[in-house]
Amino acid sequence: MTITTTDTAVSPAAADPLKLTRRTMPDWITWALGAAAVGLGVLVKAVQGNWALGAFYAGLFFIATVTAASWRLEDRRRAKDRFATSIVYTAFVLAIVPLVSILGYTIKKGFEELSPYFLSHSMRGVGPRDDTGGIYHAIVGTLEQVGLAALIAVPLGLLTAIYLVEYGRGRLARSITFFVDVMTGIPSIVAGLFVYSFWIMTLGFEASGFAGSLALMILMLPTVVRATEEMLKLVPNELREASLALGIPKWRTILKVVLPTAMGGIITGVMLAVARVIGETAPLLLLVGLTQSINTNPFSGWQSSIPLYVFEQNHAGNQFSGDRAWAGALTLIIIVMVLNLVARLIARWKAPKAGR
The missing domain is CATH 1.10.3720.10 (MetI-like)
Structure with a gap:
């Protein structure tokens, strides 16, 4: 007579699936807070007439609200991670906005004059009142x-x-x-x-x-x-x-x-x-x-x-x-x-x- 014994190990997660489950802040909250920060920046610019001040307040608002939301909905460790991540994102946006604005303004101002004629002619013989000439x-x-x-x-x-x-x-x-x-x-x-x-x-x-x-x-x-x-x-x-x-x-x-x-x-x-x-x-x-x-x-x-x-x-x-x-x-x-x-x-x- 053969007796077979089977030992099945039960993991703690299987015994209590809610024990290792952590609360996670939905992604839409981050996007919503980012949109609110942009709106705040636009509002500050409209009131004060200063884009730099608006960008500063928008970045500060985004960092503070994302960290506070993570602290409330998640835990302290993830709140610290969200704080550092939001600083990186804010720094990236503040660095890229001037570049995009300069590029957009240059395209807006220069596209009208840019033409095959402009690219294939020089300025020789062009007077101050002539709208001809090229580069x-x-x-x-x-x-x-x-x-x-x-x-x-x-x-x-x-x-x-x-x-x-x-x-x-x-x-x-x-x-x-x-x-x-x-x-x-x-x-x-x-x-x-x-x-x-x-x-x-x-x-x-x-x-x-x-x-x-x-x-x-x-x-x-x-x-x-x-x-x-x-x-x-x-x-x-x-x-x-x-x-x-x-x-x-x-x-x-x-x-x-x-x-x-x-x-x-x-x-x-x-x-x-x-x-x-x-x-x-x-x-x-x-x-x-x-x-x-x-x-x-x-x-x-x-x-x-x-x-x-x-x-x-x-x-x-x-x-x-x-x-x-x-x-x-x-x-x-x-x-x-x-x-x-x-x-x-x-x-x-x-x-x-x-x-x-």
Whole structure:
């Protein structure tokens, strides 16, 4: 005779399903309090006429009410979590609202003037009372100047970052890191003055688009170095060790393993550097000059750019110059967005694929 004994363990949650159940605040309460905070901000703006004051009161109201509701409906631990989360959300909204408002206002003011004619004509021969003229000469100048700056800064930045991460040890590496940190905080006008004193006053070259590219290169270089350096540090050492264990030289490991793995982040860093310098005006005023004609040769003669075009039209003071300035600013935003989109596509295309 066989006797079978079965022991079934009963968990505390199964014995008492309500014991581990906690109250949770419904999501609609958070959304309702957020809508109420926005309404309060609008009301304060209507009464006081100050958007900043309205945003401050709206954020304070949202944080206080969400925390109080969580304290009442949930528990102390979740109330603290809701308090920290609401601060993060409020900070994000307060940071994004000015950006969205500037972008929206620029689109509103510049879209009317933006047209194929505006993008394909220069300002040569356009008088103060004429509603014609365009930005083509400035687009050519900006693309050439930023392109030349990137052509110089990107290889130098890549090589510097590779040296610092893969080879750099000792005093030389520390010195390079120090100078890169110093260059990160250089004002743009200082870079322009340096190029002006060395390239134009000392060596005797004339103002040109290339002179402006040298100043933009100085501003781009530390961003490229820092971004590339951080991306290379994120590449797992196991990949390097596996490649070296197969007998592959270190330079080939860097070229075929490390750089392709970090390529997406490197391209993003390069685009951040381009976005950093494409709107610079101060160094170009010293080094490029103001012209209303098309100049496709960046090494000879004055050459306009979009920031200079916006500056010039904003200070022209005639009936149509203000609309041209807003349209120029919108054109610059569109160019930056297109360049970032192209960079994203290239990074996705060049990213390592599984199974290769």
